[in-house]
Amino acid sequence: MGKYVIYIVSDSIGETAEYVARATAAQFDREYEIVKFPFVREKSQIEEVVEEAEAHKSIILYTTVIDEFRELLTTRCKALDIPCIDVMSTAMHAFQSFLGLEPKHEPGIIRRLDEKYFKKVEAIEFAVKYDDGKDPRGIKKADVVLLGVSRTSKTPLSMYLANKNLKCANVPLVPEVPVPKEVYQIPKERIIGLTTNPIKLNEIRQERLKALGLSDTATYANLDRILEELDYADRIMKEIDCPIIDVATKAVEETANIIIEIMKENHSE
Numbered sequence: 001m002g003k004y005v006i007y008i009v010s011d012s013i014g015e016t017a018e019y020v021a022r023a024t025a026a027q028f029d030r031e032y033e034i035v036k037f038p039f040v041r042e043k044s045q046i047e048e049v050v051e052e053a054e055a056h057k058s059i060i061l062y063t064t065v066i067d068e069f070r071e072l073l074t075t076r077c078k079a080l081d082i083p084c085i086d087v088m089s090t091a092m093h094a095f096q097s098f099l100g101l102e103p104k105h106e107p108g109i110i111r112r113l114d115e116k117y118f119k120k121v122e123a124i125e126f127a128v129k130y131d132d133g134k135d136p137r138g139i140k141k142a143d144v145v146l147l148g149v150s151r152t153s154k155t156p157l158s159m160y161l162a163n164k165n166l167k168c169a170n171v172p173l174v175p176e177v178p179v180p181k182e183v184y185q186i187p188k189e190r191i192i193g194l195t196t197n198p199i200k201l202n203e204i205r206q207e208r209l210k211a212l213g214l215s216d217t218a219t220y221a222n223l224d225r226i227l228e229e230l231d232y233a234d235r236i237m238k239e240i241d242c243p244i245i246d247v248a249t250k251a252v253e254e255t256a257n258i259i260i261e262i263m264k265e266n267h268s269e
Contacts, residue, residue, distance in 0.1 A: 002031070002057070003030075003031045003032060003033060004030065004031075004032050004033075004056070004057045004058060004059065005032070005033050005034075005035055005053070005056045005057065005058040005059075006021045006025065006032055006033070006034045006035070006058070006059055006060075006061060007035050007036075007037065007049055007052070007053050007058055007059070007060045007061070008021060008034060008035070008036040008037065008038075008060075008061055008062070009037045009040055009046070009049055009060060009061070009062035009063075009064065009073065010036075010037070010038050010039070010040060010062065010063045010064060011039065011040055011041070011063070011064040011065065011066055011069070012038065012039065012063070013038045013039070014036045014037070014038045014063065016063050016087060016088070017061040017062060017063045017087045018034060018036065018061075020061060020087050021034060021061050022034070035052070037049050040064060040069065043068070043069070043072055046069055046072050046073050046076070047076070049073075050073070050076040050077060050080065050082070053077075053080075053082050054080050054082065058082060059082070059083040059084075059085070060073070060077060060082060060083065060084045060085070061085050061087050062084070062085070062086060062087065063086075063087045063088050065088075065103065070086060074086075116165070119165050120162070120163060120165050122167075123161075123162040123163075123164075123165050123166060123167050123168070124159065124162040124163065126138065126141070126142070126162065126167040126168070126169075127158040127159055127161070127162040127167070127168050127169075130142065130168075130169035130170070131154075131155055131158060131169075131170060132154070132155065132170060132171075132172055133170070133171045133172055133180065136171075136180035136181075136182045137182070138169040139169050139171070139180060139182035139183060139185075139186060140182055140185065140186055141167065141169075142167050142168060142169040142186075142190065143166045143167045143168065143190065143263070144161065144166055144167075144168050144169075144190055144191075144192060144259060144263060145168070145169050145170070145171060145183065145186065145190055145191045145192070146158060146168060146169070146170040146171070146192050146193075146194055147170075147171050147173055147183070147191060147192070147193045147194065147233070147236065147237060147240075147242070148170075148172070148173060148193060148194030148195065148196075148233060148247075149172065149173050149174070149195075149196075149201070149226075149229040149230060149233050150172055150174075150205070150220075150229075151196075151201060151204045151205055151208065152194040152195065152196050152201070152247055153194065153247050153252055153255065154170035154171075154172070154194060155170065156252045157170070157194075157252055157255060157256055157259070158170050160252055160253065160256045161256055161259065161260070164256070164260060166260070166263070171183060173229070173232060173233040173236055174229070174232075175228060175229060175232040179236055183240065184240070188240050188241050188242045189266040190266075191240055191242035191243075192242060192243055192244075192245060192259050192262065193233070193236075193237030193240070193242050193243065193244040193245070194244070194245055194247050194255075195230060195233065195234060195237075195244055195245070195246050195247070196230075196246060196247050196248040197246070197248035197249075198223065198226050198227050198230055199223075200248045201226050201230070201248075202221060202223050202226055205220055205221040205226070206221045208220075208221075209221055243262050245258055245259070
């Protein structure tokens with residue numbers, strides 16, 4: 001029989017049809033070649049595929065939600081006796097019947113969903129890499145930079161915002177440690193300050209020390225030290241003139257939503 005050709009036709013990049021083609025072809029002991037025609041947007045492209053397929057022993061797999069393209073492809077293939085498989089139609093009809101809804105018929109929608117997913121992964125990796133001031137170079141690359149003393153929810157907020165596709169860096173404010181110069185080199189609209197109630201922070205830090213097996217009388221949880229840190233952080237944030245959010249009585253999700261709204265307002269201005 002020799003080698004045969006599998007033509008992949010898609011209104012996007014054709015990954016779905018190619019995956020199905022390779023998985024199916026692997027079940028047969030026969031050499032094959034895959035030829036892809038991605039981003040099909042013109043009827044002339046359909047004609048080109050069919051003409052090329054006619055010249056070889058071939059089969060066509062396609063994923064397109066454009067009705068007129070599907071009709072043209074199936075009609076031309078039927079006339080030339082070329083096997084032609086609509087990879088998505090069976091699943092599409094099943095979902096349509098089950099949900100009682102019409103499909104969107106939007107070309108490339110799977111690709112857009114993939115891009116959104118990978119953007120989220122990238123944002124999460126960014127948050128991990130530039131957490132707790134590990135690398136000040138991330139400050140200039142970030143969509144939003146969080147400033148605050150220890151235990152003001154900077155890390156959980158960074159991760160939550162990353163899941164909303166925002167690249168977030170966070171910087172701890174400590175009186176003895178200079179603020180990274182990069183903080184002063186970015187627009188203040190990309191900076192959010194976090195503060196909290198000193199009594200609440202004292203309780204949180206004491207619990208943190210206990211969890212680590214340390215004495216809750218350490219300087220870290222000393223109220224005078226906490227007041228000093230909060231006063232220092234307040235001066236820095238007012239100097240930068242960035243928005244300041246009191247996280248004392250707010251859940252991470254609530255604070256994150258406030259930050260997102262601030263970012264949206266700044267972006268629209």
